[in-house]
Amino acid sequence: AEKWDMPMAYPASNFHSEVGAEFGKCVTDGTSGDIEIVTHPSGSLFPGAQIKRAVQTGQVPIGERLMSAHQNDNVLFGFDSIPFLASSFDASGILWEVAKPAIEKALADENLTLLYTVPWPPQGLYFKDEVNSVADMKGMKFRSFNNITTRLAELMDMLPVTVEAAELSQALATGVANAMITSGATGYDSKVWESLNFYYEVDAWLPRNYIIVNSDVWADVSDANKAAIQTCAAAAETEGLQRSKDYTDFTLNGLREGGMYVGPPSEKLAADLKEVGEVLTDEWLKDAGEEGKAIVDAFHAKAD
Amino acid sequence: MENAAIIILFLFVLFTLLGTGVWVGLALMGVAWVGMELFTTRPVGDVMLTTIWSASSSWTLTALPMFIWMGEILYRTRLSEDMFKGLSPWMAGLPGGLVHTNIVGCTVFGAVSGSSAATLTTVGKMSIPELRKRNYPEHLVIGTLAGAATLGLMIPPSLTLIVYGVTVNESITKLFFAGVVPGIILAAMFMGYVAIYSVTSKDWNPDVEEKISFGQKIKNSRFLIPILLLIVVVIGSLYLGYATATEAAAIGVVGALVLAAVQGSLDWKSFVQSLMGATRTSAMIALILAGAAFLSLAMGFTGLPRGLADLISHWDLSRFQLLIVLLVFYIILGCFLDGISSVVLTMAVVEPMVRDAGINLIWFGIFVVVVIEMAQVTPPIGFNLFVLQGMTEHEMGYIAKCAFPMFLLMIIMVFLLIAFPEMAMWLPDNMDKRLN
Amino acid sequence: MTIGRVLRLSLDFLYRLSGAMAAVSLVMILLLVVMQMAARWTGEMFRGGAEYAGYAMAAASFLAFANALNHGSHIRVSILLNAVPEPIHRILEIWCFAVGTAIMWYFVYYGQKFVYWSWKFGERSQGQDGTLLWMPQSLVLFGATVLAICLTDHLFSVLFYGRSRIVRNLADQSHGE
Ligand code: NA
Numbered sequence A: 001a002e003k004w005d006m007p008m009a010y011p012a013s014n015f016h017s018e019v020g021a022e023f024g025k026c027v028t029d030g031t032s033g034d035i036e037i038v039t040h041p042s043g044s045l046f047p048g049a050q051i052k053r054a055v056q057t058g059q060v061p062i063g064e065r066l067m068s069a070h071q072n073d074n075v076l077f078g079f080d081s082i083p084f085l086a087s088s089f090d091a092s093g094i095l096w097e098v099a100k101p102a103i104e105k106a107l108a109d110e111n112l113t114l115l116y117t118v119p120w121p122p123q124g125l126y127f128k129d130e131v132n133s134v135a136d137m138k139g140m141k142f143r144s145f146n147n148i149t150t151r152l153a154e155l156m157d158m159l160p161v162t163v164e165a166a167e168l169s170q171a172l173a174t175g176v177a178n179a180m181i182t183s184g185a186t187g188y189d190s191k192v193w194e195s196l197n198f199y200y201e202v203d204a205w206l207p208r209n210y211i212i213v214n215s216d217v218w219a220d221v222s223d224a225n226k227a228a229i230q231t232c233a234a235a236a237e238t239e240g241l242q243r244s245k246d247y248t249d250f251t252l253n254g255l256r257e258g259g260m261y262v263g264p265p266s267e268k269l270a271a272d273l274k275e276v277g278e279v280l281t282d283e284w285l286k287d288a289g290e291e292g293k294a295i296v297d298a299f300h301a302k303a304d
Numbered sequence B: 001m002e003n004a005a006i007i008i009l010f011l012f013v014l015f016t017l018l019g020t021g022v023w024v025g026l027a028l029m030g031v032a033w034v035g036m037e038l039f040t041t042r043p044v045g046d047v048m049l050t051t052i053w054s055a056s057s058s059w060t061l062t063a064l065p066m067f068i069w070m071g072e073i074l075y076r077t078r079l080s081e082d083m084f085k086g087l088s089p090w091m092a093g094l095p096g097g098l099v100h101t102n103i104v105g106c107t108v109f110g111a112v113s114g115s116s117a118a119t120l121t122t123v124g125k126m127s128i129p130e131l132r133k134r135n136y137p138e139h140l141v142i143g144t145l146a147g148a149a150t151l152g153l154m155i156p157p158s159l160t161l162i163v164y165g166v167t168v169n170e171s172i173t174k175l176f177f178a179g180v181v182p183g184i185i186l187a188a189m190f191m192g193y194v195a196i197y198s199v200t201s202k203d204w205n206p207d208v209e210e211k212i213s214f215g216q217k218i219k220n221s222r223f224l225i226p227i228l229l230l231i232v233v234v235i236g237s238l239y240l241g242y243a244t245a246t247e248a249a250a251i252g253v254v255g256a257l258v259l260a261a262v263q264g265s266l267d268w269k270s271f272v273q274s275l276m277g278a279t280r281t282s283a284m285i286a287l288i289l290a291g292a293a294f295l296s297l298a299m300g301f302t303g304l305p306r307g308l309a310d311l312i313s314h315w316d317l318s319r320f321q322l323l324i325v326l327l328v329f330y331i332i333l334g335c336f337l338d339g340i341s342s343v344v345l346t347m348a349v350v351e352p353m354v355r356d357a358g359i360n361l362i363w364f365g366i367f368v369v370v371v372i373e374m375a376q377v378t379p380p381i382g383f384n385l386f387v388l389q390g391m392t393e394h395e396m397g398y399i400a401k402c403a404f405p406m407f408l409l410m411i412i413m414v415f416l417l418i419a420f421p422e423m424a425m426w427l428p429d430n431m432d433k434r435l436n
Numbered sequence C: 001m002t003i004g005r006v007l008r009l010s011l012d013f014l015y016r017l018s019g020a021m022a023a024v025s026l027v028m029i030l031l032l033v034v035m036q037m038a039a040r041w042t043g044e045m046f047r048g049g050a051e052y053a054g055y056a057m058a059a060a061s062f063l064a065f066a067n068a069l070n071h072g073s074h075i076r077v078s079i080l081l082n083a084v085p086e087p088i089h090r091i092l093e094i095w096c097f098a099v100g101t102a103i104m105w106y107f108v109y110y111g112q113k114f115v116y117w118s119w120k121f122g123e124r125s126q127g128q129d130g131t132l133l134w135m136p137q138s139l140v141l142f143g144a145t146v147l148a149i150c151l152t153d154h155l156f157s158v159l160f161y162g163r164s165r166i167v168r169n170l171a172d173q174s175h176g177e
């Protein structure tokens, strides 16, 4: 029997971690104990930022990572984080379908094999004050944590302020930031209603977590066990998607109960954001070249 | 019984390396290396580098050298002396005299800094020389400092509470509020201990401060103005949203430099000395942190902390029994791991256990912080012991002995928390009413 | 000058150089954090400030390790060391420096591999700085190498001259007088 330690970045109670744990159990049973997967949630083994490299270099055989965090390494990994390109679970599914071959190839180049991927709930806009158009946002302090969110702030005429995840609650409470974009789930988990009042379901993008395995390790797995693992992976992917949808509803209700306004953006705001989205898609395409263009074109052909 | 073998091996290697005098940070790396080589098939060297790089290059860690540097500057200027000139007339009348400055200093500084090492070095750098000059019993000076510095973890802002809050998905704001009252009560208990000790002890013989009139006391208080100003600026920047908890440390350094320049008490030579001193002290702590990060990763790979927590979850315990078992569990883990690691490594198993028992997770956060505070002062791996050894040249065993009364007071604090949960819950509950 | 003398001077220079680089890194942390705050107050953006400060933190630590060792700042449990008679003390010192030397050269060996792979993968920071990580990692590797050399230096010193060259710097402690 072989023990596979599987680092995961999010708390044990997060649905991604729960699905991962069930996947682990499924693999342990399905391979009759040949491969025992032990999950380590909360970044307790490796923090999120180190997981990809740890799997790549065989420090652990398997792990979970938000792949768009690595778009500095490869622009393609950012395909799921283009604001306002695919803004629903269905659209995100189509986008993934058309991007999958290119992403799997990019992962293979990095010695990684993809097992399954689960989208996060859609990203929405949080504000302290009511906002009905991009013009209303002028001068607000927008929490940014990567290039996209910084660029988004600039395009929406807000001041991007860098706040690390660990300091988010305090920064919102003391007014270091008074606007941000993140999923309803993260907002719910961080109890942001203590500081913010408005949540607009703009469904900007649905980033994905990937369960990846080291390709050398994968090559050594017997065919029977490979099949068993892939069966578990397919089940986890379906289960994860469903949980993500359920959790979206649950957390939005939670935000409401916390006293926040939760609802769709005004028509004006939606139209403004669509424009912002087009600018950002063009910018991404400039960096992502032919491969990126193929993904976006295929997506539009299927989705529109 | 694999667990028993792992425990014995870890202990044997740890005590051999530490006991023979291998530098603490390197010894921890050695223990982790042995553990990983024996219990995993993973490439140990690569894992070591990934972990140590990731732990050493963290943004939140930068507050530590900044606060240490601030302490070095204050220590090398007239500021710390002035602070004692201003405080001593007021404190001298209390039973226990100036030892209280240790505790009050740590409590106030705890409101600025999120870590206990930063609190310890900043306050200790100023207070140890002054208290020694006045012949206060060394063990009391060291002990109160080791104990009170842990208040940096409980009194907001607190790195430990942030990590705990993120791990169990609870409101960090509420956790911060919950820490305030227990932090002040714990400080009061430390001060009570000092007062009782000073009255009952035979070796209590510090230099008597000159008796001065009330008017003179007020006049002497002018010496406090610069340092108070510095504290107000740092805390203010934090609560008015000008700085995050990490950035506040840099404001402290700039403030200390400005004060020193205004006083004219910092020349180029002492500036360089303060800088080199801060560099070495933070390097000392960084080497230990690097070793501890690797050790905690090795523990994660062996699955030992989680295995033990799992074991506890299978006992059928009442709520009180569970808390007592967890108290003992974390005290034992705290001997070998730093506080944050023991939270992160065990919470996946402990959190559901605690929730099932119907224990409030905010309250439990404060419980965990007290227990982690204890871990800071228990040998063989206790960060405050390490830092104090670096500052005073005393042996770790001696420092641990000095801190033992504070350790006992923290145990009493845990039982107080269990008996009177409102201590932690009153503020966050009422804050909640105001918000809704 | 003899070769030994030249070697001695170059080693001491190396330790001081590394220490000075560490001090500069510490000042860099201060400047970076202040710049990040100032940028926010004035509505500007300082991309990657937090990441740069993190690299400076790692550099400040590793570059100072050897200097801190020479000044006796790294702490150890010395109860046994102080209790035993001189010949055993010397054996214990040899053991400690040998263990330390072995661990640090092990670290350096995997460290160069680590940095090499960062360079080979072209691994970039995940933050807004997008820094190629081998650059800050090289500073860490340099600091670790200097510490490994320094430990080796002390080991030889104990082996051939009976004592290490660590000098406690009293200004670093909080003695009253
Ligand atoms: Na604090």
Ligand code: NA
Binding pocket: B334, B335, B336, B337, B374, B375, B376, B377, B378, B379, B380, B381, B382, B383
């Ligand atoms: Na301890």
